[in-house]
Amino acid sequence: MKFISHVLTQTGRNLQKTWPTQFMTLLTVSLSVLIFAFFFLIYTNVMKASEKLGDNLRLTIYLEDEPVPEMQEQLKKKINDFNPVEKVLFVSRAEAFQRLAEQLGDDRDILTDMNPAFLPPSIEVYPEKDLNSLARIKVFSDYLATLPGATKVQYGHGWVERFHYFTKLIQLIVVLSGVLLILTSTFMVAYTIRLAVINRQAELEILRLLGATNSYIQMPFVIEGLLQGLLGSALGILSLHLLYRWIAKLFSGPTFLNLFEFTFFAPTTIGLIVAAGILLCTVGSLSAMRKFLRI
Amino acid sequence: MNKTMVDLVKATKIYPPDVAALEDFSLTVDKGEMVFLTGMSGAGKSTVLKLISGIEPPTKGLVEVAGKDLTKMKAKEIPAFRQQIGMAHQDFKLLPDRTVAQNIGMAMEVSYENFRAIRNRVNELLQMLKLEHKHDTQTEKLSRGEQQRVAIARAVANYPVLILADEPTGNLDPVTTELVMKLFKQYNDAGSTIIIATHDEHIFQNTTHRVLELANGRLIATRPTLQP
Numbered sequence: 001m002k003f004i005s006h007v008l009t010q011t012g013r014n015l016q017k018t019w020p021t022q023f024m025t026l027l028t029v030s031l032s033v034l035i036f037a038f039f040f041l042i043y044t045n046v047m048k049a050s051e052k053l054g055d056n057l058r059l060t061i062y063l064e065d066e067p068v069p070e071m072q073e074q075l076k077k078k079i080n081d082f083n084p085v086e087k088v089l090f091v092s093r094a095e096a097f098q099r100l101a102e103q104l105g106d107d108r109d110i111l112t113d114m115n116p117a118f119l120p121p122s123i124e125v126y127p128e129k130d131l132n133s134l135a136r137i138k139v140f141s142d143y144l145a146t147l148p149g150a151t152k153v154q155y156g157h158g159w160v161e162r163f164h165y166f167t168k169l170i171q172l173i174v175v176l177s178g179v180l181l182i183l184t185s186t187f188m189v190a191y192t193i194r195l196a197v198i199n200r201q202a203e204l205e206i207l208r209l210l211g212a213t214n215s216y217i218q219m220p221f222v223i224e225g226l227l228q229g230l231l232g233s234a235l236g237i238l239s240l241h242l243l244y245r246w247i248a249k250l251f252s253g254p255t256f257l258n259l260f261e262f263t264f265f266a267p268t269t270i271g272l273i274v275a276a277g278i279l280l281c282t283v284g285s286l287s288a289m290r291k292f293l294r295i
Numbered sequence: 296m297n298k299t300m301v302d303l304v305k306a307t308k309i310y311p312p313d314v315a316a317l318e319d320f321s322l323t324v325d326k327g328e329m330v331f332l333t334g335m336s337g338a339g340k341s342t343v344l345k346l347i348s349g350i351e352p353p354t355k356g357l358v359e360v361a362g363k364d365l366t367k368m369k370a371k372e373i374p375a376f377r378q379q380i381g382m383a384h385q386d387f388k389l390l391p392d393r394t395v396a397q398n399i400g401m402a403m404e405v406s407y408e409n410f411r412a413i414r415n416r417v418n419e420l421l422q423m424l425k426l427e428h429k430h431d432t433q434t435e436k437l438s439r440g441e442q443q444r445v446a447i448a449r450a451v452a453n454y455p456v457l458i459l460a461d462e463p464t465g466n467l468d469p470v471t472t473e474l475v476m477k478l479f480k481q482y483n484d485a486g487s488t489i490i491i492a493t494h495d496e497h498i499f500q501n502t503t504h505r506v507l508e509l510a511n512g513r514l515i516a517t518r519p520t521l522q523p
Binding site for chain 2 (some may be wrong): 002003004005009010017059097160202205206208209211212213214216
């Protein structure tokens with residue numbers, strides 16, 4: 001207990017003396033956490049949206065002719081053998097016509113003189129939820145195109161592809177901002193501690209002569225790093241939350257943002273980001289001490 | 296029980312490139328004894344104190360303090376050893392931007408003494424050395440004499456078993472010198488071993504304690520203890 005109170009007093013004195021540098025480091029750490037958390041928030045929401053995309057994914061195989069019941073069973077088996085699916089639905093020409101008429105609603109009159117058999121029969125394939133990677137969807141779609149009687153396979157290819165690349169881009173930005181976070185937190189804290197050690201060389205020398213233990217000398221620096229991590233990441237997350245609330249308020253109402261259910265981090269994720277910030281800054285502080293604080 | 300506090304046997308200290316500060320110097324100081332080391336500047340008085348406090352290792356010879364061979368002491372044992380020694384350095388080694396109270400308190404803080412005890416002890420020492428009005432003054436704003444008294448207060452703050460004082464009266468007027476010597480006598484009477492390096496003859500001319508004279512890093516004379 002006495003050790004803790006003495007070390008905390010010593011830390012308080014150090015912070016009081018070096019607050020301008022400490023404040024700048026705190027801002028840098030906060031900004032890095034804010035940048036990383038911002039892109040990570042977008043990424044997690046995009047991933048959630050992509051899961052939903054998987055939920056609603058449907059591949060439609062257009063056929064030349066309506067398959068007879070035995071043929072339907074064979075096709076179903078072939079599809080399931082290649083990739084197990086949730087549901088396979090056969091749509092006859094008549095059912096397709098009926099659906100179109102329902103979609104047209106009050107304008108269905110335009111179909112009056114049309115031949116009910118003008119639409120092609122099709123098979124609607126509803127894959128299982130785990131089919132959410134673009135590469136696997138493509139392979140599956142290519143296979144479906146080779147089924148007997150298949151003329152074309154549709155699954156909103158262009159849109160899915162664009163979404164996939166967007167996800168990849170966000171993923172890359174998250175990784176880069178993560179690297180930025182690691183570099184800034186570790187190096188800035190290490191630099192600040194280094195400066196503090198250099199500025200306090202005389203004091204450390206006197207402390208050693210008076211019989212200060214290694215932990216008495218080192219602990220305040222470790223606590224400084226830890227505090228930088230804790231306050232910096234908390235401030236970064238708080239700023240992001242305020243930004244999130246501001247954007248949510250700004251775009252409340254019928255806007256494109258409401259197409260997605262955009263949510264903030266879960267408490268566990270916040271805890272993990274703060275813990276990572278603390279860890280990085282403490283590591284920075286320890287590495288600076290190992291290099292510059294010879295005891 | 297070992298009654299020896301300090302034992303230097305043929306201690307030699309050579310500073311690079313080849314400056315012999317101390318040569319084959321032997322000294323035994325008993326627990327509770329007060330000893331004066333005297334001699335001209337460069338005689339080796341400060342080097343003796345540095346060897347005893349473990350600040351410098353000897354180039355040759357043995358240095359034992361409280362039964363411990365300092366040359367064989369492990370790094371992790373050094374802090375506890377230094378906490379038992381109070382040293383008033385010739386250049387004071389004070390932190391100029393800290394207050395008088397903070398500078399004195401440092402010696403006790405490193406031993407994790409409780410803050411109230413530190414406060415009381417600091418006030419007591421400031422009163423003894425007539426510095427109570429300087430409690431919150433930064434040491435850079437003090438005169439040399441006042442700084443010297445702060446350094447002495449810090450040296451005795453932690454009730455050390457061994458007090459080493461390097462020219463403790465070098466910047467003091469006769470009245471303050473008497474005050475400081477009274478303080479040392481008080482600690483000596485209470486059982487502390489005290490070694491004072493000085494070239495100020497006034498403080499030991501009528502002493503009953505041992506006076507060792509050094510010249511060119513060697514012991515040249517020992518004045519026997521006068522009988523009171």
